[in-house]
Amino acid sequence: MAADKKWLFTLFITAFLSLILLLSILSSFSSHTPYPLILRRGLNYPPAFAYYISGSSGDADRVFRLLLAVYHPRNRYLLHLGSESSDFERRKLGYLVRRVGVMRAFGNVDVVGKPDAMTYMGSSNIAAILRGASILLKVDGGWSWFVYLTALDYPLLTQDDLSNVFSSVRRDLNFIDHTNDLGWKEGQRIRPIVVDPGLYLARRVQIFHATEKRKMPDAFKVFTGSPWVTLSRSFLEYCVLGWDNLPRTLLMFSTNVVLSQEVYFHSVICNSPEFRNTTVNSDLRYMVWDDPPKMEPVYLNISDYKQMVESGAAFARQFTKDEAVLDMIDKNILNRGSNRVTPGAWCTGRSSWFSDPCSQWGDVNILKPEIHATKFKESIENLLDDLESQSNQCIIQQSK
Template structure:
């Protein structure tokens, strides 16, 4: 080993130890917000994300959580990180300022994130409630922020702190490279059933939209009729939406997105119907819907508010499912470590290695502490399972058997 190579190796070792020390310190202390990790030894990107149909797609992630979720959100971010993507992290208003500062500092401590500057933490947070309009308002705000940060990404993905990926970003981008980039993955139906009377017709007022504190929702004594000016669709609140459709929702050239938003502002669960109703009432976008949210979940029958918590006993089935994301998980459940070790090849407090990582991987050095071509991909075994699932979804789309019926 030459002197130059030895010096480079020692520098990488020192960098990894310093990052590990910082992450350890943040786990035992509150980490002041004024602490900024700006050391000059950080490698600068040798390539920048290149967008276009001849290059892999990129994703804009909106990751959110509440008080006590800062470590879960950091772990989730590291599990889905890639230099080509953008990330917006939102700790809701029930989290303390100290938690928000800890998360921002922990994000800045990751060498690749500091170098590529593609992760933002929301400073002025919103209340997030299970019912009412705050969640859909926060999601639309996140989409607008991510569009302002960069307009080169292709799909918008919503994740909560209790979600976790079942494949690498190389796997995800590889499979999405084979499909049209105007497709929207949104589980939907117009068969409202019991939801019509219990979730669509009740009139809800969410005071958290206009008050500085969290407040219980108000329910009117009377109900309203189901809309006749547009058809109501409902489904999973977890969506993967194209950039073109989100632009329509935010800057729509007709009044449809705003009309439907005004209606769902007083609905019990707007996130279960807003995007679904906009896309299925829009002639331009209704034929871009893949009727699946690409997630693995286990529900009661009839379904409750949330799916079952997943654990080690569910590992084999969720991996074989061909889904991209699973929910929901308890904090630090052992099954998350199994996913890290057996699927993502992710070490503690490190990002998932991909084709873009060019460093030496060991307990002391992080392979993703150095990088090469960030526009290259190296798919693994899960990509094949996910590709098989995607083929089935696209076949259903082409048969038009599941499009906004």
């Protein structure tokens, strides 16, 4: 009997120690530094970005992948799936976000619960962007720049790279491709009067055209350009809070313009004495266009990889879902594993096939730029040289 009791006691102790060891191993996989941590904001610290990422029906997985690629605890994120997407997709996107430990801990990612109807080529798109900017201004008072992305975009550098380069940039600057040389757009985009049913109908339908055209305005100059913008917090506060009437006036004018997202911010900033000298004439994007250009840039693939890397751009568009070149960007530029956030200096965990380095973190206010930031830094320095010469700021081209 004594021998049996001794054997049972030994078995119990062995099982207990094995359980403790197993729990310890599992804990090492999932443990992280408790939140809250100190997020240091201000001119003496790296800038933070507010990302508005928009998608349509079937884009939940693409939006989530893009979020992982551009994630950093210091930034703020707002994800939007248009009204044509199902409630199931929105719940799925919210579930995917909650599964990521660092996003759950820092609470810096939100999903729009009541979506906006967005009509292709209509002004409902600029309404949705302004709503997103308003939310981001309200929920976070510390970010410096607003970045607009869609599910078709992807970054070409890490957030450590982006923040490191932007640390030397004046925080009132706005990166917005713009011109008032309208060319064919005057007759086909600006003067035609269109109505966007997405502004008053719950379902998604296309814009329709009025029979008459309007005269060009003489109270302000119309500017146009790329809809892919990186805007300063101060300028967005001007657009949203509107202590001057110009943003509201141009919003009403843009309501009946084809592709108003190519007109609104550009015209507001270049007609504002306070902000017209803060423009950097670039959208920071790598895109390839047909010749002659069509409505959208061509879809990028592996054959474009080298040119993308050497372009000095921060983002590229557009990509098909799960395009192979995205895996190349993840592996060679972002160093990002499948279903993991892009690692940065803040990640302190061990990196392996079964362990996510960003499941543990330390000081989120430090940066570790990689070699791929070099081209982007050169690009920004060239743009800032143009800014100093004032050769690229809201120049009004005289009609011939």
